[in-house]
Amino acid sequence: MLVNDELYGPCELNEPLLLDLLQTDAVGRLRGVYMGGVTSLLGIGTTSTRYEHSVGAMLLVRMLGASVEEQAAALLHDVSHTALSHVIDFVFDSPSRQAFHDDEKLRYASETQLPYVCERHHVDWQALLDEHQWPLLEQPPPRLCADRLDYGLRDAISLGLIPPTDAASIVAGLTVQEGRIIFANRQAAHRFAELYLACDAQCWSAAKSVVLYELTARALRRALKIGVLERKKLWISDQELWRMLKSSTDSELQSQMQTILDAAGSDVYALDDAVPIVPKVRTVDPEVQTENGLALLSDLDPLWAQKKRAYQESRVRQAGLVADPVDS
Numbered sequence: 432m433l434v435n436d437e438l439y440g441p442c443e444l445n446e447p448l449l450l451d452l453l454q455t456d457a458v459g460r461l462r463g464v465y466m467g468g469v470t471s472l473l474g475i476g477t478t479s480t481r482y483e484h485s486v487g488a489m490l491l492v493r494m495l496g497a498s499v500e501e502q503a504a505a506l507l508h509d510v511s512h513t514a515l516s517h518v519i520d521f522v523f524d525s526p527s528r529q530a531f532h533d534d535e536k537l538r539y540a541s542e543t544q545l546p547y548v549c550e551r552h553h554v555d556w557q558a559l560l561d562e563h564q565w566p567l568l569e570q571p572p573p574r575l576c577a578d579r580l581d582y583g584l585r586d587a588i589s590l591g592l593i594p595p596t597d598a599a600s601i602v603a604g605l606t607v608q609e610g611r612i613i614f615a616n617r618q619a620a621h622r623f624a625e626l627y628l629a630c631d632a633q634c635w636s637a638a639k640s641v642v643l644y645e646l647t648a649r650a651l652r653r654a655l656k657i658g659v660l661e662r663k664k665l666w667i668s669d670q671e672l673w674r675m676l677k678s679s680t681d682s683e684l685q686s687q688m689q690t691i692l693d694a695a696g697s698d699v700y701a702l703d704d705a706v707p708i709v710p711k712v713r714t715v716d717p718e719v720q721t722e723n724g725l726a727l728l729s730d731l732d733p734l735w736a737q738k739k740r741a742y743q744e745s746r747v748r749q750a751g752l753v754a755d756p757v758d759s
Contacts, residue, residue, distance in 0.1 A: 437483075437595055438584055438602065439490045446499050448552040449489070449506065457510050457543040461485055463668025466582060468516040469647045470640050472669045473695045477589040477634060479582070481509045481516065487581040492567045495577070495607050500554060504565045505577055507545065511536040513665040514672035521648030522655075523662075526641070527709040536560050539666060566610045573716040575612045579627070580605070583715070587626045590633055601626075606720065613718040613725060620717040620728045621735060627715045628742055636710045636746060638700035645708055646694055650676060650687040657681055712746050714739050 432444045432453065444450060452458055461482035470476025488505040497505070511532045513519045524531040540546065540560055549556035562569040570576040584598045604619030605612055614620035634640060654660040659679045665672070676688055694700075702708075716739070718725045729736035 434486060434490065436487055436490055437588065438487055438581070438598055439494060440599075442490055442493070446502075448499055448503055448549075448554060451548045451552070452503055452506055452545070453486075455544045455548060457540070457545055458482070458485070458506065460666070460668065461509065461512070463670060464512055464514060464516060465669055466516060466586065467634065467640075468518040468669075469643050469691070470634070470695075472515070472673060473643075473692075475695055476640070477586045479585045479589055481512050484582050484585060485509050487585060488568065488577045491577045491581050491602070492565075494602075495567055495605065495612060497565075497567050500559065501565045501567060503549075503554065504559045504562070505568045507540075507559055508562060508568060508578060510543075510545070510560075511539040511666075514667050514669050515647065515651075518644050518647050518651070519665065521644050522651050525709065526644070527711050529711050533562075567607065567612060570611060573714055575605075575614075575715060575717045577612065579715060580612065580623070583623065583627045583630060586630045586634060590630060592626055592629055592633075608718075608720065608725060611718065613720055614728075615720050617719050617721075617728065617731055620719045621732065624715050624717055624728055624735065624739075627713065628739065631713045632742070632746070636712050639694075641708055641710045642700045642702060643691065643694055645702060646687070646691045650684060650691060653681070653684045653687060654679065657684070659684065710746075712743055714743060 432450055433441060434444060435441045462480055464481040465471030465476070466479045466481060466484055467476030471478060485506050485508065488508060489502045492505045493502050509532065513532065517529050520526055520529040520531050524534070537557060537560060540556065546556045549559065558564055568577050584601065587593045588595055588598055601619055601623050604615050606615050607613070651660065654676055655662065659675060659681065676684065679685065716727050716729045719728055719731060721731070729739065
């Protein structure tokens, strides 16, 4: 299979495990799930899908020398995201934790073709889904990892913050030391860290995004309460879920849907009941290769460290929302 990715260019895949996983319904479903949830669905957010990001994470760890198993783990790391992605965390989990898909991953995957495909290739499917085993794919925040790098660059392109050619130059500055992804120079590290912060400011924890997520979560709670939706049937596409909500004859639900649409077209980003929300504020602090070994960007650049901290503290005061200034 020839994969031509916006960030990493053309890549030919020959490994049977990867080819078979790409053909599963569980992976294919991610083509209909946006990274940006309801904001993307309404045309005001980023345009990438979970499928593009999952394939991208796989290609990135591949470029960095990962085993076939870690490439498969990267491909599957978001497989358990429901329709509307992190909107579901506002329903069942916490806006500041955003880990519902992780909590459900083993259960969801066990009911798909994935265990069977992995068994045919003599691979432990549960190990593939344990992200702690794959250090290129996942690292605790605020370190770099393929997951953060791929969605950060992909969303930066979608938001018009950077052209694809510049993103490719940032990727070219990556290397691996001590089993982790690092930047070979401070300039590339600083460029990515700034882009990542800008994505958070404009999209991921922006007031409009948080308000729309919460309003959509309220509509989903209503739909679940009256039986329009079932929790076990949330693993569909964004469009399918949206059609289910729109087709309901429940007046309260339809009022909530109209509120979502009104908020999407408004420049006022606040909740009318002033319910405090703890959004997830994302920043990174990349490790950089220096003459004296590895060092955090914040240790090499005190001005960046100050800016990052000031951003985290100011971000939580947006539009009456409340949050803790922590790396996520």
